[in-house]
Structure formats: C-alpha cells, structure tokens
Amino acid sequence: MADGSSETKSSNQMWGGRFASGPDAIMEEINASIGFDKKLYAQDIRGSIAHATMLAHQGIISAEDKDKIVHGLDTILSEIDSGAFEFSRRLEDIHMNIEARLAALIGPAAGRLHTARSRNDQVALDFRLWVKEELQKTEKALTGLIAAFLDRDEEHAETVMPGFTHLQTAQPVTFGHHCMAYVEMFGRDRARVRHAIEHMDESPIGAAALAGTGFPIDRHMTAKALGFREPTRNSIDTVSDRDFALEFLSIAAIAATHLSRLAEEIVIWSTPQFGFIRLSDAFSTGSSIMPQKKNPDAAELVRAKTGRVNGSLVALLTVMKGLPLAYSKDMQEDKEQVFDAAESLELAIAAMTGMIRDVTIRADRMKAAAGSGYSTATDLADWLVREAGLPFRDAHHVTGRVVALAEQKGCDLADLPLAELQAINSAITDKVYGVLTVEASVASRTSFGGTAPSEVRKQIAWWRARN
Numbered sequence: 001m002a003d004g005s006s007e008t009k010s011s012n013q014m015w016g017g018r019f020a021s022g023p024d025a026i027m028e029e030i031n032a033s034i035g036f037d038k039k040l041y042a043q044d045i046r047g048s049i050a051h052a053t054m055l056a057h058q059g060i061i062s063a064e065d066k067d068k069i070v071h072g073l074d075t076i077l078s079e080i081d082s083g084a085f086e087f088s089r090r091l092e093d094i095h096m097n098i099e100a101r102l103a104a105l106i107g108p109a110a111g112r113l114h115t116a117r118s119r120n121d122q123v124a125l126d127f128r129l130w131v132k133e134e135l136q137k138t139e140k141a142l143t144g145l146i147a148a149f150l151d152r153d154e155e156h157a158e159t160v161m162p163g164f165t166h167l168q169t170a171q172p173v174t175f176g177h178h179c180m181a182y183v184e185m186f187g188r189d190r191a192r193v194r195h196a197i198e199h200m201d202e203s204p205i206g207a208a209a210l211a212g213t214g215f216p217i218d219r220h221m222t223a224k225a226l227g228f229r230e231p232t233r234n235s236i237d238t239v240s241d242r243d244f245a246l247e248f249l250s251i252a253a254i255a256a257t258h259l260s261r262l263a264e265e266i267v268i269w270s271t272p273q274f275g276f277i278r279l280s281d282a283f284s285t286g287s288s289i290m291p292q293k294k295n296p297d298a299a300e301l302v303r304a305k306t307g308r309v310n311g312s313l314v315a316l317l318t319v320m321k322g323l324p325l326a327y328s329k330d331m332q333e334d335k336e337q338v339f340d341a342a343e344s345l346e347l348a349i350a351a352m353t354g355m356i357r358d359v360t361i362r363a364d365r366m367k368a369a370a371g372s373g374y375s376t377a378t379d380l381a382d383w384l385v386r387e388a389g390l391p392f393r394d395a396h397h398v399t400g401r402v403v404a405l406a407e408q409k410g411c412d413l414a415d416l417p418l419a420e421l422q423a424i425n426s427a428i429t430d431k432v433y434g435v436l437t438v439e440a441s442v443a444s445r446t447s448f449g450g451t452a453p454s455e456v457r458k459q460i461a462w463w464r465a466r467n
C-alpha cells in the first residue's frame with residue numbers, strides 16, 4: 001500500500017474536489033465500513049473484472065487498459081488471499097481500498113475502471129453476489145441435515161415413543177415419524193432458499209448512482225459473466241432496496257426457529273427424567289463442579305443463536321423502514337446483520353447435523369414412556385365408533401370413564417378386566433384389547449402422512465427421491 005501522506009491524498013481525491021480536507025476522526029469512525037465489508041473483496045474484484053471486460057468490449061475503454069485492470073485486480077486478489085494486503089480505514093470501504101491499490105499498481109488506467117458505474121450499484125452487486133453464494137451454501141447444508149434425518153428415521157420407523165401436545169402425553173407415535181416432521185420443516189426452509197435465489201438472480205451493475213448511465217454499456221453481458229439470469233429492470237430500485245438481504249434474514253430466522261425447536265427437544269430428551277437419547281461426547285460438555293453431569297451445550301447454543309438471527313432481521317427491517325428512494329447511507333448498516341446471521345445459521349445447521357448423526361436413541365425408554373398417560377385412549381374411542389357404532393362424542397364420554405377407572409385402580413387401560421369395561425358400556429368385547437397396545441395404535445394410523453411404520457417409510461422414500 002502507499003505511505004501515509006499519499007494515502008491521505010488518495011482519500012481526499014476519493015471525496016472529490018468539493019472537500020478541502022478529509023473527514024475528522026469522528027466522521028471517519030462513523031463513515032468507515034472496511035472493518036466488515038472487506039468480507040466482500042472477492043465479489044468486488046469479480047464484479048470489477050466483469051465490468052472492465054464489458055467496457056472494453058463496448059469500446060468504452062481500450063483493450064490495453066482492460067488488460068492492465070484485470071491483471072492488477074488479480075494481483076490484489078492474491079494479496080488479500082495471502083494476507084499481504086493492508087486495509088486502510090481512511091479509504092472508507094472495500095471498494096476504495098481496492099481502487100487505491102489498483103492505482104498504485106497500474107497507474108492512470110485504474111481511474112477508467114469506475115466509468116459507467118457508482119459505488120451504489122457496485123455495493124449492491126457485491127452484496128447480492130455474497131448473499132446469493134451464502135444461500136447456495138445454506139441450501140447444501142440443509143440438504144445434508146435432511147439426509148442425516150432420513151438415515152435415522154429409516155432406522156427408527158418402528159421405534160415407538162409418546163407423541164405430545166402441550167408437552168403432555170397424547171398418542172403413541174414412532175420416533176421416525178416424529179423426526180420426519182423436522183424433515184418437512186427443513187425441506188420448506190430449503191424451498192424458501194431456492195425461491196430466494198431465483199428472486200435475486202438479477203445483476204445490479206450498470207444502474208450507476210440511481211439513474212443509469214449514458215455510456216453504451218451492455219448490462220446483459222455483465223449479468224451473464226457474473227452468473228445472473230438477467231440485469232435488474234429499474235435503476236432506482238436496484239440501488240435503493242435490500243429486500244434480497246431481508247429475504248435472506250427472514251429465511252434464516254425461520255430456519256433458526258426450526259433448529260431451536262429441535263434443540264429444545266434434544267435438551268429435554270437427554271435429561272435423566274426422559275432419557276430418550278444420549279448425546280455423544282463430541283456435542284456435550286461436563287460440569288466444573290459436578291462430575292456426573294453431561295450437558296447438551298451444543299443444542300443449547302443452537303437454541304440461543306436463534307435470538308441473534310431474529311435480532312438481525314428486526315434490525316435491518318428497522319433500518320430500511322423509513323428510507324426514501326434512492327440510496328441513503330443508512331444502508332451501510334445492512335451487512336453486519338447479514339454476515340452475523342449467516343455465520344450463526346451455518347454453524348447451527350452444522351452442529352445439528354452432527355448431533356443427529358451421532359445421537360444414541362434409547363428405544364427402550366421411549367417405548368416405556370409411550371404408553372404412559374393413557375396414550376391409547378383415543379384408540380379405544382375410535383374402536384367404540386367402528387365396532388360398537390357409538391357416535392364419537394358418546395365414545396369420547398365412555399372412554400373418559402374408562403380412563404378414570406384406570407386412574408383409580410392405578411393400572412393401564414389394557415390391564416382393566418373385561419367385566420369392568422362392560423360395566424361402563426356393554427358393547428365392549430375382548431377384541432378391544434387388540435387396540436390398546438402402543439404397537440397396535442401406531443400400526444393403525446395408516447392415513448396419508450400418519451405415524452404407521454408403513455406410512456413413515458413411504459414418506460422417507462418420497463424425500464430420498466427429492467433430496
């Protein structure tokens with residue numbers, strides 16, 4: 001990089017002739033974004049190479065200048081990748097840091113790079129490229145998480161566990177069916193990711209400050225070179241909105257919420273009181289004072305990171321909510337929220353994928369709990385409707401009396417003598433015992449999307465064909 005005096009001169013030149021001196025220390029502190037937007041260096045260089053190539057193709061700059069620019073940008077990319085590049089706060093942002101270094105490397109030709117563009121469309125391009133790439137990484141990570149679930153679900157398509165409502169035992173289900181609910185959730189998250197990529201697959205470069213440019217540029221050429229479907233269609237909208245970032249944060253918040261719900265269940269299931277699962281040492285920690293403890297820290301941290309992601313969404317919505325068209329400096333506050341949320345979501349998905357693959361399922365504890373709380377009571381009511389012809393509301397009332405009797409005697413429904421059942425309703429026969437076990441209960445739930453092992457396997461096969 002240049003020495004201090006020339007750097008100050010370069011900074012003043014970047015501000016333009018209207019300013020006699022650079023900003024004071026407070027202005028420099030509030031204005032600089034290089035501390036976080038340097039993360040966009042690869043996207044900035046990629047966009048500049050595409051822009052320079054287009055300018056030369058259109059005869060706006062010479063082929064010789066284009067070659068110098070591309071070579072200089074490649075050199076800068078290598079410097080940043082190797083850690084040799086010195087970022088300067090006095091140059092405000094990643095764009096000016098790169099442009100200043102390019103001028104030091106190739107001289108006056110560097111000044112031609114900014115022809116027919118503004119920092120407004122430049123930053124919109126860099127940020128959109130970054131978010132698009134992050135969405136592609138998220139799609140891949142969610143696919144891996146779904147695959148991990150499908151493997152475990154197949155192993156446990158017949159493993160019986162209690163199903164809950166209000167965290168109270170409701171009806172028996174299979175563990176495979178319970179976990180397939182998360183496959184559905186994460187599948188919708190992935191679909192939202194794919195839709196977001198489609199929505200934002202438009203190139204901002206060439207919109208310039210807000211009104212386009214009078215130079216004969218080819219925006220379709222740069223869009224294609226940068227992997228976009230097409231260029232954006234309104235220059236004001238291009239530089240003034242960040243809905244692609246908001247959409248990313250919205251998707252991240254929903255996915256993080258799904259992860260948090262799963263994390264909560266892992267925390268509950270791993271307690272001695274439940275004992276449904278045993279986490280591996282890789283995703284647990286011990287206590288500094290209680291040697292018997294094995295804490296589900298990874299799950300707890302996944303649960304906690306949801307707050308950070310949700311906060312990022314609210315923060316950027318608040319930044320954007322009152323901005324007039326077109327560009328305002330407020331929008332500089334968009335990136336840190338997205339960067340933080342992306343890092344949190346990426347880590348949470350990776351941790352959860354590891355936990356799902358490593359967790360030990362304690363089928364015996366699940367089965368023992370599956371029949372608790374008279375979980376087959378609904379099966380009794382359904383039997384009374386099918387076999388005894390009772391209206392469901394009457395069957396519900398009869399079943400309530402049977403449950404009360406079992407509670408009084410301190411036994412399960414299947415342990416009640418037939419005579420005592422018939423004393424409540426004479427239509428009950430010994431065939432009722434065939435529906436009062438948890439295995440019979442789950443096997444009977446053969447409706448589409450139900451918990452019967454046969455249905456669970458059908459859903460697993462459907463997802464495997466699409467994952």
